[in-house]
Amino acid sequence: MNVHESEKISGLLNSHGYSKTYDIENADIIVFNTCCIRDTAEKKILSKIGDLKALKRKNKDLIIAIVGCMTQQKGKAENILKSYNYVDIILGSNNHLDLVKYINELPKKKKIIKIESLENNNLIENFPICRDSKYKAYVNITYGCNNYCTYCIVPYVRGSEISRDPEKIISEITNLLKNGVKEITLLGQNVNSYKFENVDFNKLLSMIDNIDVVENFWIRFMTSHPKDFNSEIIETIANSKHLCKSIHLPLQSGSNKILNLMNRKYTREQYLNIIKNIKDNIPNCGITTDIMVGFPYETEKDFLDTIDILEKAKFINAFTFVYSKRNGTPASEMPQISAEIKKDRIMRLIKKQNEIAKNLSNKYINNTYTAFVESYDNKNKHFITRLEDGKQVNINSSDKSILGTFVKVKIINAGISALLGEII
Ligand code: SF4
Numbered sequence: 001m002n003v004h005e006s007e008k009i010s011g012l013l014n015s016h017g018y019s020k021t022y023d024i025e026n027a028d029i030i031v032f033n034t035c036c037i038r039d040t041a042e043k044k045i046l047s048k049i050g051d052l053k054a055l056k057r058k059n060k061d062l063i064i065a066i067v068g069c070m071t072q073q074k075g076k077a078e079n080i081l082k083s084y085n086y087v088d089i090i091l092g093s094n095n096h097l098d099l100v101k102y103i104n105e106l107p108k109k110k111k112i113i114k115i116e117s118l119e120n121n122n123l124i125e126n127f128p129i130c131r132d133s134k135y136k137a138y139v140n141i142t143y144g145c146n147n148y149c150t151y152c153i154v155p156y157v158r159g160s161e162i163s164r165d166p167e168k169i170i171s172e173i174t175n176l177l178k179n180g181v182k183e184i185t186l187l188g189q190n191v192n193s194y195k196f197e198n199v200d201f202n203k204l205l206s207m208i209d210n211i212d213v214v215e216n217f218w219i220r221f222m223t224s225h226p227k228d229f230n231s232e233i234i235e236t237i238a239n240s241k242h243l244c245k246s247i248h249l250p251l252q253s254g255s256n257k258i259l260n261l262m263n264r265k266y267t268r269e270q271y272l273n274i275i276k277n278i279k280d281n282i283p284n285c286g287i288t289t290d291i292m293v294g295f296p297y298e299t300e301k302d303f304l305d306t307i308d309i310l311e312k313a314k315f316i317n318a319f320t321f322v323y324s325k326r327n328g329t330p331a332s333e334m335p336q337i338s339a340e341i342k343k344d345r346i347m348r349l350i351k352k353q354n355e356i357a358k359n360l361s362n363k364y365i366n367n368t369y370t371a372f373v374e375s376y377d378n379k380n381k382h383f384i385t386r387l388e389d390g391k392q393v394n395i396n397s398s399d400k401s402i403l404g405t406f407v408k409v410k411i412i413n414a415g416i417s418a419l420l421g422e423i424i
Pocket residue numbers: 145146147148149152153154155189190225
């Protein structure tokens with residue numbers, strides 16, 4: 001989500017004559033697009049802002065802007081200005097599209113803070129976007145979230161959920177496809193609850209699947225919420241031409257007690273039923289998840305319930321996290337468990353998931369697949385490609401023309417998170 005927002009900020013600055021530079025020493029404007037979902041991300045950003053003090057001292061005309069949801073936490077913008085008085089502009093995640101206007105106001109005003117929530121009537125369409133890739137793209141279908149999971153700050157900083165007009169979504173996707181994009185990821189905090197008049201998520205998926213301006217393209221979406229993930233969505237994916245057989249379904253915890261405390265609104269049994277339904281109806285679907293350990297009140301038994309789901313669901317990949325306390329959320333008021341216990345559980349969780357992922361990865365060896373060549377990794381000197389189920393396959397090839405195309409690959413080796421393949 002933040003990557004795509006950065007593309008919008010880039011596009012906006014680009015359309016006003018600025019160009020992107022990776023040479024921070026010579027930049028005229030430095031924009032930090034922040035995220036406050038986890039405490040570690042926030043600490044990292046603050047440390048990077050601290051690093052800019054010397055640069056600002058050298059170049060008094062340098063403009064430093066902090067945008068994104070970190071700034072929308074209560075009192076945060078004022079605190080940033082107090083600690084880092086060389087910051088010029090602070091904008092909330094719903095105000096960053098006004099960045100250029102505020103840059104132009106800077107000579108008159110000394111410091112600018114603008115934090116506003118997004119309302120239905122000011123959803124902005126058709127803004128310029130400077131996309132990082134020519135071949136894959138992100139398209140927002142919803143903004144904000146109504147779910148109020150007790151550990152999560154998103155609904156407080158990003159506001160209530162708003163769904164985009166499906167016509168606008170279809171038009172954006174059609175244009176991207178006409179311009180050579182081959183893989184599109186639909187974005188939203190909970191894409192499954194998309195609803196615009198009589199169009200729900202399932203209908204939107206069918207509309208997108210029926211776009212016929214080009215023959216070959218793949219559609220992915222994230223993030224799903226198990227409470228809204230229904231059989232119709234599974235059926236639509238199973239019968240689609242372009243929807244990838246790949247589903248990211250955050251579990252968070254395998255314990256009903258913890259799921260209830262998290263306000264996730266599903267049980268472990270319901271979650272496992274969805275997994276069974278997916279596996280029964282979408283053969284070889286790649287299922288990935290998010291899992292958190294160390295939530296308040298989590299006992300060893302609760303943790304073992306999470307491990308139990310890991311063993312039953314067999315995720316091809318899991319994003320694993322230690323619970324991070326976010327001020328202003330209900331969970332931050334609950335009794336916290338110790339750092340040692342959290343550390344022990346995350347290590348055991350990762351070890352178990354790595355075993356599962358490695359076993360699943362080995363099953364790809366000697367089989368052939370269609371893969372989309374999404375980028376070239378300059379550091380490791382290989383192409384990064386992705387299978388329909390989401391699995392990453394690295395490929396050594398000197399043929400640069402394969403970038404942005406679908407290729408046939410044979411898997412020759414397997415690691416935990418990526419496979420090694422060769423073009424056939
Ligand atoms: S669904 Fe829950 S975890 Fe996801 S953004 Fe909304 S409140 Fe946060």
